[in-house]
Amino acid sequence: MAGKLDGKRIAIVATDGVEEAELVRPRDAVTAEGARVDVVSLDDGPIQAMNHDLEPASTIDVDLTAAQASPSDYDALILPGGTVNADRLRMDGGVRSFVQEIVRAGKPVGVICHGPWTLIDAGVVEGRTLTSYPSLRTDLTNAGAKWVDEEVVTDEGLVSSRNPGDLDAFCSTIVEEFAAGTRMNAG
Numbered sequence: 001m002a003g004k005l006d007g008k009r010i011a012i013v014a015t016d017g018v019e020e021a022e023l024v025r026p027r028d029a030v031t032a033e034g035a036r037v038d039v040v041s042l043d044d045g046p047i048q049a050m051n052h053d054l055e056p057a058s059t060i061d062v063d064l065t066a067a068q069a070s071p072s073d074y075d076a077l078i079l080p081g082g083t084v085n086a087d088r089l090r091m092d093g094g095v096r097s098f099v100q101e102i103v104r105a106g107k108p109v110g111v112i113c114h115g116p117w118t119l120i121d122a123g124v125v126e127g128r129t130l131t132s133y134p135s136l137r138t139d140l141t142n143a144g145a146k147w148v149d150e151e152v153v154t155d156e157g158l159v160s161s162r163n164p165g166d167l168d169a170f171c172s173t174i175v176e177e178f179a180a181g182t183r184m185n186a187g
Contacts, residue, residue: 003034004179008075011102013040013066013095013118017084020049020057021164022112026078029171030178038063038074042092053083066094071101076178081113081133081163090121100124106183108157110174112167116140116160129153130160157183 010030014023027037039062041047046059077099079089089095099122103109111119116132117139119125126144131153140147152161152169159177161170 003032004175005030006034008035008178009073010035010037010076010078010178011040011069011071011074011098012037012078012080013089013098014047014060014080014082015042015085015088016048017053017082017088018047018049018060018080019053019082019085019113019164020051020060021167022080022082022115023049023060023078024058025167026080026110026112026171026174029175030076030078033175033179035076035178038069040064040066040069040098042066042088042095050082050084066092066098069098071098071105071107074102074107075181076108076174077102077110078174079109079111079115079118081115083114086114086117090117096122103158106157108159108174108177108180108183110159110170110177112161112170113163116145120145128158129155130158131162132160133163 041062049057103124113133120143129146137147151166
């Protein structure tokens, strides 16, 4: 049986400190539908995932660095949370450029928890409606986004959720949005 995402290639951008469930569950949801997934990070080698920002969890293999990855090779992007993960990613110029190119091309993006920090620093949230971990509300509104407190929010291919408790809705929604593909009215 064909999956909804057969032939799609998806990048998950993450680094040390990523919230394990926010990387693993979306990865598993899209691969179950036939997508090929690459974990893109700041450096080669495995990254240390965490549970609740404090407890070490599994290590996750990296496929490419942001410097090696080409946004044109991907059909969609996932930005998991984890406070340390998101804070490190937002400071990296290569990651910001990668994210900017994906968004400007109108490709769908799934972002959860603290992941929107990277979107803010990439300058791609102005005029968009999204949700996040509640502590990012001020950051998002200051960057020109409309923040709402909902389980999952979809805004023209940008899917956002608040925390690991929203993963069921987040995963099913990214599968549908990723299957829909690139938006013609890319920013």
